[in-house]
Amino acid sequence: MPTDRHRIVLFDLFGVIARHQRPGTLEKMAARCHSPLDAFTTAYWTHRPSYDAGRHTASSYWTDVLHALSHPADTDTIEELRLTDIDSWSRVDEDMITYVRTLRDRARVALLSNIPADHADAFLAAQPWLNDLDHVAFSGRIGTAKPDPAAFRHCVATLHAAPADFLFVDDREENVRAAQAVGMNGHVFDSRAELAPVVDAWLPCR
Known part of the structure; x- marks a missing residue:
């Protein structure tokens, strides 16, 4: 299956691929x-x-x-x-990880997460699949956090793309709106089931 290197699906981490904070x-x-x-x-x-x-x-x-x-x-x-x-903050959704990895057959896939630098180090050590993505931007490392426009512009510059090349997926509407304000496409995440057809519609036909 050909990959569209012009299209980039940019994922949030917590609440999308990883779980929110452990209860209690x-x-x-x-x-x-x-x-x-x-x-x-x-x-x-x-x-x-x-x-x-x-x-x-x-x-x-x-x-x-x-x-x-x-x-x-x-x-x-x-x-x-x-x-x-x-x-x-260490729990992940294995089904979402599988889905994210399969998307790399069709487009570039990247991550933009608000996470402190020491948390990022621990997360990378525990989740080596992150190294397979086209770019991983952790706020504690890039010096800016969502919804600051600079966080999204970092991804645009690093991936040598245009904002319109991105579909940004986040569970927080304020972050999706911030991405849209810099010219990205955006989607508020609810579940893998509702996300998949949105991504399918945005990417070129298989």
Whole structure:
């Protein structure tokens, strides 16, 4: 089957190919910090954008979270929280991985994910199939995160393509709209079953 090297299917990771955070993890980390869940959750997400975009290291991020909770930011606590956090985002959807890999017979396939650099290192080590994709852009490594237009422009420049060559697939509408604003095609992901015909319609006939 011929591959259309001009077409690029650009996937989000979490909520599409990988699972969202493991249930109960925030509760576990809040308990480790002797913090109410709502306070921990607020601190965890408030400081996340800079960590995702590579502007803060893991140590800086967790120090900010712990200081927001008035908890000592000792090395052991930071490392325990860091490893628990990484593990909580490690689950994948094997059916989606299979689907993504089969698409490479028909088009270029790439990934754009909001993920801190240390999480990205662990994910790549555990998921070697990522090395088979045409490009993998992790926010913590490229220094910008969705929905910043720079994240999408990075993919356009790196793959030497035009924005219209991309079909961006993400489970968050704000990210899909941001991709469309830079000229990409976009689709809000719900399931593999509903995605497949959308991709089939966008790609040239088999």
